[in-house]
Amino acid sequence: MRSFAYQAPHDIETAIAAAAFKPDEKVPTRAGTQYIAGGTNLIDYMKLGVARPERLIDVNQLAEPELRLIEVDAGGLRLGALVRMADAEEHHDIKRDYPVIAESLRLAASGQIRNMASLAGNVLQRTRCEYFRETSWACNKREPGSGCAAMGGVNRQHAVLGVSDACIATYHGDFAQALIALDAIVEAQGGNGRRKIAFADLHRRPGDTPHVETNLAPDELIVAISVPAGPWTRRSRYLKVRDRESYAFALASAAVALDLDGEKVRHARIALGGVATVPWRAREAEQALEGEALDEASAARAADAAFAAAQPHDHNAFKIPLGKQTLVRALLETRDMKV
Numbered sequence: 001m002r003s004f005a006y007q008a009p010h011d012i013e014t015a016i017a018a019a020a021f022k023p024d025e026k027v028p029t030r031a032g033t034q035y036i037a038g039g040t041n042l043i044d045y046m047k048l049g050v051a052r053p054e055r056l057i058d059v060n061q062l063a064e065p066e067l068r069l070i071e072v073d074a075g076g077l078r079l080g081a082l083v084r085m086a087d088a089e090e091h092h093d094i095k096r097d098y099p100v101i102a103e104s105l106r107l108a109a110s111g112q113i114r115n116m117a118s119l120a121g122n123v124l125q126r127t128r129c130e131y132f133r134e135t136s137w138a139c140n141k142r143e144p145g146s147g148c149a150a151m152g153g154v155n156r157q158h159a160v161l162g163v164s165d166a167c168i169a170t171y172h173g174d175f176a177q178a179l180i181a182l183d184a185i186v187e188a189q190g191g192n193g194r195r196k197i198a199f200a201d202l203h204r205r206p207g208d209t210p211h212v213e214t215n216l217a218p219d220e221l222i223v224a225i226s227v228p229a230g231p232w233t234r235r236s237r238y239l240k241v242r243d244r245e246s247y248a249f250a251l252a253s254a255a256v257a258l259d260l261d262g263e264k265v266r267h268a269r270i271a272l273g274g275v276a277t278v279p280w281r282a283r284e285a286e287q288a289l290e291g292e293a294l295d296e297a298s299a300a301r302a303a304d305a306a307f308a309a310a311q312p313h314d315h316n317a318f319k320i321p322l323g324k325q326t327l328v329r330a331l332l333e334t335r336d337m338k339v
């Protein structure tokens with residue numbers, strides 16, 4: 001492992017000041033200085049030589065209570081950035097009022113990892129693209145302009161939605177799909193103060209710059225994530241399909257929340273995982289359902305709409321029918337929930 005500077009400040013202001021660009025740093029980007037929480041993603045990539053930060057700011061000693069709070073009230077849910085995945089997935093009120101969030105966390109990684117991993121670190125996890133993780137391959141995300149080995153390589157795990165000519169890497173997180181479906185908001189604090197970012201605007205599609213993955217400034221620290229209350233949050237679920245039932249990333253997944261008027265859909269909130277380059281809100285599918293009775297036929301039409309713009313490569317075309325079937329099943333199971 002390469003050498004790096006390490007700091008563990010005790011308050012947010014000091015952490016942000018420590019993360020501000022230093023003139024001696026060679027990489028004046030988010031990659032040069034990085035916050036570290038559970039370390040389950042970042043340390044992995046440092047060991048592989050993929051992440052090469054010159055400075056690590058450990059946020060685990062930060063004393064502000066809001067960073068560790070879970071609050072549920074009439075206005076919605078607020079989750080501190082340092083809450084561990086395991087604590088949120090087991091929270092009674094989250095399981096009752098926001099089951100899609102609890103399920104998306106419970107179906108991720110292993111119990112050991114979820115005990116260690118933070119919610120903010122989870123949403124900012126980086127892709128598992130095999131060619132990104134192995135530094136001998138060309139990868140525009142790791143080395144801008146070097147090419148994309150996945151395009152002509154084995155791309156079974158790769159994305160079919162939101163892809164570009166520069167990168168087809170999947171965003172692999174589960175929790176983010178629940179958050180984008182429920183219109184979550186990220187609170188971030190940096191040298192210019194605190195701001196709110198719609199979760200849908202946090203991640204960037206790869207376009208020509210796949211190495212720029214979020215819209216956070218280099219010094220911005222995620223402080224909390226909030227989810228507004230809505231008539232759809234209790235009737236919600238997360239369905240994840242993977243190669244094996246434990247300890248694997250999604251091949252396809254669906255986060256669904258429904259507000260029903262009898263059999264008809266008043267509002268639908270839908271996101272897709274395992275198939276896109278970023279957390280993916282399926283608004284076309286939502287529009288196809290609204291005002292319709294929800295049955296197999298209308299669910300299938302919504303799934304067709306969700307994947308209408310899909311672009312497969314050599315080995316991942318199976319994700320289109322798999323993703324559609326996953327969404328249909330998630331919609332029907334969510335419809336049938338007893339709430």
Ligand SMILES: Cc1cc2nc3c(=O)[nH]c(=O)nc-3n(C[C@H](O)[C@H](O)[C@H](O)COP(=O)(O)OP(=O)(O)OC[C@H]3O[C@@H](n4cnc5c(N)ncnc54)[C@H](O)[C@@H]3O)c2cc1C
Pocket residue numbers: 034035036037038039040041042043044059081107108109110113116117118119120121122123124125172173174175220221222223247248249250
């Ligand atoms: C074997 C394995 C299987 C896994 N399976 C799944 C799975 O099925 N589903 C799934 O969703 N995930 C899965 N994961 C990923 C895992 O959930 C993430 O590694 C974890 O959630 C990251 O959280 P962390 O706190 O450890 O982040 P870290 O590794 O500490 O940080 C990750 C990134 O977030 C940044 N960061 C952390 N906190 C903040 C903050 N407050 N503000 C700004 N930036 C911040 C860091 O700088 C870094 O870039 C798996 C991981 C492993 C190793």
Ligand code: SF4
Pocket residue numbers: 127129130131132138139140141142147148149150151166167168169210
């Ligand atoms: S798909 Fe993206 S992350 Fe994977 S090799 Fe290509 S550029 Fe790199």
